[in-house]
Structures are given as C-alpha cells and as structure tokens.
Amino acid sequence: MLSLSEELCYGAAMTPFWNPQQPSPMPSHRYRSVFERVDVPLTGRTWPGNRFEAAPLWVPVDLRDGNQALAEPMDTARKTKMFDLFIRMGYKEIEVAYPSASQTDFDFVRSLAARDDIPEDVTVSVFTPARPELIERTFESVVGLPNVLVHLYTATAPAWRDLVLRGSRAEVEALVEDAAELVAKLAGRRAGGAGRMRFEFSPEVFNLTEPDYVLEVCDRVTEIWDACADRPVVHNLPATVEVATPNVYADQIEYMSRNLARREHVILSVHPHNDRGTGVACAELAVLAGAQRVEGCLFGNGERTGNVDLVTLALNLHAQGVDPMVDFSDIDAVKSVVEECNRIEVHPRHPYGGELVYTAFSGTHQDAISKGMAHHEARAAELGVAASAAPWDVPYLPIDPADVGRSYEGVIRVNSQSGKGGMAYLLRTHYGVDLPKDFQPVFSKVVQRATDEHGREMEPKDLWELFRATYLAPGEDGAWTLAESGFEETAPGEHHATVVLNRTDGSDVRVAGSGNGPLSALTAALAEAGIRIEVLDYTQQALKAGVDSAAVCYLRCRVEGREVWGVGLDTSVLTATVRAAMSAVNQR
Numbered sequence: 001m002l003s004l005s006e007e008l009c010y011g012a013a014m015t016p017f018w019n020p021q022q023p024s025p026m027p028s029h030r031y032r033s034v035f036e037r038v039d040v041p042l043t044g045r046t047w048p049g050n051r052f053e054a055a056p057l058w059v060p061v062d063l064r065d066g067n068q069a070l071a072e073p074m075d076t077a078r079k080t081k082m083f084d085l086f087i088r089m090g091y092k093e094i095e096v097a098y099p100s101a102s103q104t105d106f107d108f109v110r111s112l113a114a115r116d117d118i119p120e121d122v123t124v125s126v127f128t129p130a131r132p133e134l135i136e137r138t139f140e141s142v143v144g145l146p147n148v149l150v151h152l153y154t155a156t157a158p159a160w161r162d163l164v165l166r167g168s169r170a171e172v173e174a175l176v177e178d179a180a181e182l183v184a185k186l187a188g189r190r191a192g193g194a195g196r197m198r199f200e201f202s203p204e205v206f207n208l209t210e211p212d213y214v215l216e217v218c219d220r221v222t223e224i225w226d227a228c229a230d231r232p233v234v235h236n237l238p239a240t241v242e243v244a245t246p247n248v249y250a251d252q253i254e255y256m257s258r259n260l261a262r263r264e265h266v267i268l269s270v271h272p273h274n275d276r277g278t279g280v281a282c283a284e285l286a287v288l289a290g291a292q293r294v295e296g297c298l299f300g301n302g303e304r305t306g307n308v309d310l311v312t313l314a315l316n317l318h319a320q321g322v323d324p325m326v327d328f329s330d331i332d333a334v335k336s337v338v339e340e341c342n343r344i345e346v347h348p349r350h351p352y353g354g355e356l357v358y359t360a361f362s363g364t365h366q367d368a369i370s371k372g373m374a375h376h377e378a379r380a381a382e383l384g385v386a387a388s389a390a391p392w393d394v395p396y397l398p399i400d401p402a403d404v405g406r407s408y409e410g411v412i413r414v415n416s417q418s419g420k421g422g423m424a425y426l427l428r429t430h431y432g433v434d435l436p437k438d439f440q441p442v443f444s445k446v447v448q449r450a451t452d453e454h455g456r457e458m459e460p461k462d463l464w465e466l467f468r469a470t471y472l473a474p475g476e477d478g479a480w481t482l483a484e485s486g487f488e489e490t491a492p493g494e495h496h497a498t499v500v501l502n503r504t505d506g507s508d509v510r511v512a513g514s515g516n517g518p519l520s521a522l523t524a525a526l527a528e529a530g531i532r533i534e535v536l537d538y539t540q541q542a543l544k545a546g547v548d549s550a551a552v553c554y555l556r557c558r559v560e561g562r563e564v565w566g567v568g569l570d571t572s573v574l575t576a577t578v579r580a581a582m583s584a585v586n587q588r
C-alpha cells in the first residue's frame with residue numbers, strides 16, 4: 001500500500017516523476033491535537049449555513065489588552081488620543097484600562113471621569129481580575145463616570161487552574177462567585193445619578209476549558225448578576241491563546257449560545273487572539289455561530305501575535321455589502337493615530353490599511369485593474385451616478401480604495417514585473433497620452449529593458465522621461481533632425497513639401513517631394529534624401545491632461561524595411577505629424 005505522498009510521486013508505472021517528501025527534523029510529536037484537549041458536545045451545528053446580516057457590537061480593547069502588550073505602555077496623552085479616535089469612529093463601548101494595574105491606568109480613568117464631552121451613548125469598560133483588593137480599586141477609578149462596564153476575568157482552563165491559580169474546578173468556581181458577588185455589592189453601593197453600570201465576565205482561556213465546566217461557571221455568574229432585560233450580562237469567551245482551527249471555536253461558541261441560561265439576557269461576546277494567524281476567521285465564524293459582540297484591537301495589536309484585528313473584520317463586512325457601523329472613510333488618519341499611540345508600524349501589506357494593499361506591480365493585475373476602472377467609470381456614467389456611488393466590481397481590488405480615503409494614484413506602479421497595461425495606465429492618467437493598443441507592447445519592451453537594468457520601480461515621471469527620450473527627442477549620433485520644413489497645397493489634393501534635414505554629424509540635405517497629403521509629400525521628400533519610409537498606420541489624439549501640447553500623433557511605419565513607431569507632440573497637428581515621422585526615422 002502506497003502512502004499519499006508516494007502515490008503522488010509515482011505514476012502507475014512506478015516511475016518517480018516527483019521527489020517524495022521526507023520527514024522533517026521538526027519535533028512535532030511533542031504537541032497534542034486540540035481534540036485531545038477539548039471535546040465539544042455539539043451536534044447538528046448550524047453556523048456553516050448562516051450569513052452575515054448586520055455588524056456585531058464592536059469593542060476596541062487597545063487601551064487595555066493592546067496596551068499591556070506594548071514595550072512602552074501608553075501614558076494619558078496617548079490613551080486620550082486613541083480614545084478620542086474611537087469616539088470619532090463611532091465605537092460605543094471602549095475598554096479603557098486595567099485601573100488596578102498601575103497609577104497611569106487609574107489616572108486615565110479618572111481623567112475620563114472629569115470630562116463632560118463623552119457622548120451619552122458611550123460606555124467605558126474597565127478590566128479586573130477576581131481579586132478583592134483589585135476589584136475595589138477598580139470601582140474607585142470609575143466614580144463619577146456615567147456609563148460603565150466592569151469586566152471581571154478568571155482563567156478556567158485546566159492548566160491555568162492547576163498551575164496558576166492552584167485550585168480545583170470547585171475552588172476556581174468559588175473564586176469567581178465571590179468576585180462576582182463583590183462586584184454586584186460594590187455596584188449596588190454606587191452613588192446614584194445618570195448612566196448605568198453593567199457587567200462582563202471572561203472565563204480566560206475559554207477555548208481550552210471543558211465545555212460543561214465553563215457553562216456552569218458562566219451560568220452562576222449570570223445568576224449572581226441577575227441578568228435581565230434592563231441589565232444584560234456580557235459573557236466574553238476568549239480564545240486567549242489561539243490553538244485550533246476556526247471551525248472548532250465556532251462549535252464552542254454555538255454550544256454556549258445554545259446552552260447558556262437566560263440566553264436572551266446574555267450578550268455573547270468573543271475575544272480571539274491570533275496565534276495561528278486565524279483570529280479574523282475565528283471571529284467571523286463565531287459571529288455566524290451566535291456571537292453578538294467582538295473584542296479586538298485596531299490593526300491587530302495585542303499579546304504575542306495580537307488580538308483579532310477590528311479593521312479587517314469591519315471592512316470584510318463592508319466588502320460584502322454589510323454596514324460595519326464604524327467609520328473607516330479615512331483609514332490613513334486612523335492608522336496614523338494607532339501607529340503613534342502604539343509606537344508600532346502597520347505592515348505595508350496589512351489588509352485594507354497597509355500602504356501597498358491597493359497597489360499592483362504585476363502586469364496582468366495592472367491590465368485587469370486598468371480595464372476594470374475604465375469599465376467602472378463607464379458604468380457610473382451609464383447609471384448617471386458618481387463613480388463613488390456606482391456598484392464596485394474591479395478585478396483585484398476587493399473594495400474601492402476611495403471608500404477608505406485612498407486615491408487611485410498608487411493603484412498601479414511599474415517595475416520589471418509590469419506589462420504594457422500598467423505603463424499605459426500611468427502615462428494616460430498622469431500625462432494624458434493614451435498609447436494606441438498596438439504601440440503599447442513596443443514601448444513596454446523599452447520600459448522592461450530599463451527596469452531590468454536598474455531593478456527599481458519606475459515612477460510616472462521616470463516613465464514619461466523614458467518616453468520623451470525614446471520618441472520625442474531622439475538625438476543620438478547619426479539621428480536626423482528637421483532644420484526647416486515648408487508645406488503647401490498646390491492644388492486640391494496635391495501637396496508639396498520642402499525640407500532641410502540635418503544630421504547630428506553636421507551635414508545638411510535640402511529635399512522636396514509631393515503627394516496627396518502633407519504626410520505623403522514628406523515621405524516622398526525623405527525618399528529623395530535616401531530614407532525609405534512607408535506609413536502603415538496613423539493615430540492622432542488630443543492630449544487629455546498634463547503637458548502643454550494639444551496634439552499627439554503616432555505613426556506606425558516601415559523604415560528601411562523595419563517596422564517602427566514614431567511619436568510627435570505639438571500644438572499643431574501638422575507639426576506633430578512631421579515630428580512623428582522624424583521620430584520613426586530615428587528609431588533603430
């Protein structure tokens with residue numbers, strides 16, 4: 001019996017056509033499958049058939065979970081800057097601190113309590129472990145804040161119970177009960193006034209906790225906090241360390257969603273981390289499985305590989321036609337605040353926000369984008385709406401960059417991986433020259449040679465300079481230039497050209513010729529000088545933008561038996577044509 005790898009590598013004749021894979025030196029046997037650690041008793045799962053219909057409640061935890069992962073935690077100034085950004089973007093619940101951790105965090109919460117400009121519909125969340133003195137300190141921090149959510153957490157997974165908290169299942173449950181009761185008591189003592197206090201509980205490392213146990217603990221907390229319509233309780237089920245494929249997390253969430261007591265008064269929340277690189281997928285499948293709320297950080301900052309990225313999650317919804325309910329219309333402004341506050345740069349390839357994510361360097365992608373953009377504009381015109389309002393269907397661009405405040409400037413950039421479409425797009429959009437389709441591969445070869453030589457990107461201005469040097473100012477040794485020219489229509493349909501040609505080696509030749517148009521008169525005159533040129537195709541266009549000249553003329557010619565292109569640019573169509581002919585003559 002052959003192994004799969006052997007089957008793939010040997011045909012029926014057992015002739016190897018592919019090297020079989022060899023065992024690697026990686027000590028993978030040291031790790032256990034997640035299925036040996038948690039067994040989710042879920043049957044008839046429904047999440048795979050569900051669809052996104054609305055955005056979940058979002059809670060940025062950058063100021064707590066993101067902050068605790070920074071080498072230099074934020075001070076009040078940086079925290080305030082980020083908090084204000086969240087308010088502007090439309091977040092309604094913001095985890096702002098671990099007030100018992102440091103004076104800095106405590107003071108920041110106090111600074112919020114002193115403000116009178118926090119919108120009434122915004123809730124400030126504060127985080128605490130199940131330790132009485134730290135819970136008390138947490139309550140001190142929020143005095144005077146109108147809308148507060150107290151977030152209590154304790155790890156529930158076996159390794160944490162055994163190694164960290166050193167308690168049995170019952171003992172850890174008792175620790176949580178005592179803490180939940182203290183939270184309820186301190187909330188009851190809170191001085192009256194506007195606003196509300198709500199509660200959240202996180203069984204840390206939920207994803208590695210036995211389902212029956214975590215359900216039991218959460219239900220006890222629901223009971224102690226007396227979840228009701230006026231005061232629903234948040235149960236936040238974290239993948240504190242991501243250990244499984246997203247379908248496993250989705251099963252865990254669906255199991256909890258189906259079985260939690262007083263489900264209608266529980267807001268089911270998730271808090272994925274990104275250790276396996278699938279935090280976003282975990283959050284998305286969890287929402288399909290019944291989660292109503294998602295905690296994460298902008299651009300995925302957070303412990304180790306980060307918290308789930310709220311930017312990607314929101315814009316993934318946007319890209320599927322669902323309003324994310326937060327404003328990303330100026331993603332670079334958001335990014336710049338996040339970078340400044342975290343002192344960490346966002347990767348140029350980061351989904352939706354990275355500097356390069358709306359840029360194509362490769363030829364076939366550029367070609368498709370260029371055609372897609374032209375089609376998009378035409379469709380908008382047909383529908384009679386602005387391009388920014390027309391349905392979006394441009395290849396390789398999952399969303400319109402303009403939706404997030406990006407311009408089309410950087411969508412196409414040219415290097416040695418680029419083709420004719422990309423450079424044609426840049427010349428058209430930056431300089432208004434629309435190269436004829438048959439000419440594009442010809443100039444593309446010139447560009448390719450240049451980019452291969454220097455190995456760098458070609459900016460639009462470099463591209464224009466190469467175009468100009470190649471076609472508009474051919475002046476190498478041995479090139480012909482036109483010192484003088486005169487055209488006259490001697491009779492209807494009869495044209496006469498007199499030209500003085502100058503060679504860069506200094507020699508002058510005066511010749512004349514006649515034809516049925518100025519161009520044929522010119523080619524006849526050139527023939528007199530011994531230059532055999534036959535015009536095969538003529539294209540002329542008005543320049544759209546960018547340079548002072550009004551007309552550009554392209555000639556496909558046969559010069560001395562070789563097919564070449566010439567380009568001429570001038571305010572006069574006749575002069576542009578004459579220049580194009582001379583440009584063709586000088587191609588070698």
Ligand SMILES: CC(=O)SCCNC(=O)CCNC(=O)[C@H](O)C(C)(C)COP(=O)(O)OP(=O)(O)OC[C@H]1O[C@@H](n2cnc3c(N)ncnc32)[C@H](O)[C@@H]1OP(=O)(O)O
Nearest residue numbers: 065068098100101102129130131153154155164165204240
């Ligand atoms: C997954 C998460 O993100 S959890 C949040 C993690 N965030 C942080 O830790 C950032 C802020 N934390 C801190 O500044 C400090 O840990 C403090 C100030 C809160 C506490 O500091 P210390 O009192 O010195 O304790 P230390 O940091 O060593 O924490 C370990 C102790 O807390 C206990 N503990 C840990 N989590 C919890 C919890 N959720 N509930 C109750 N006790 C807990 C541990 O069992 C341990 O107790 P032990 O000393 O009796 O063995």
Ligand SMILES: CC(C)C(=O)C(=O)O
Nearest residue numbers: 153202204205238240
């Ligand atoms: C919600 C808390 C406990 C957390 O940050 C985590 O588990 O990752």
Ligand SMILES: [Mg+2]
Nearest residue numbers: 065238240271
């Ligand atoms: Mg976390």
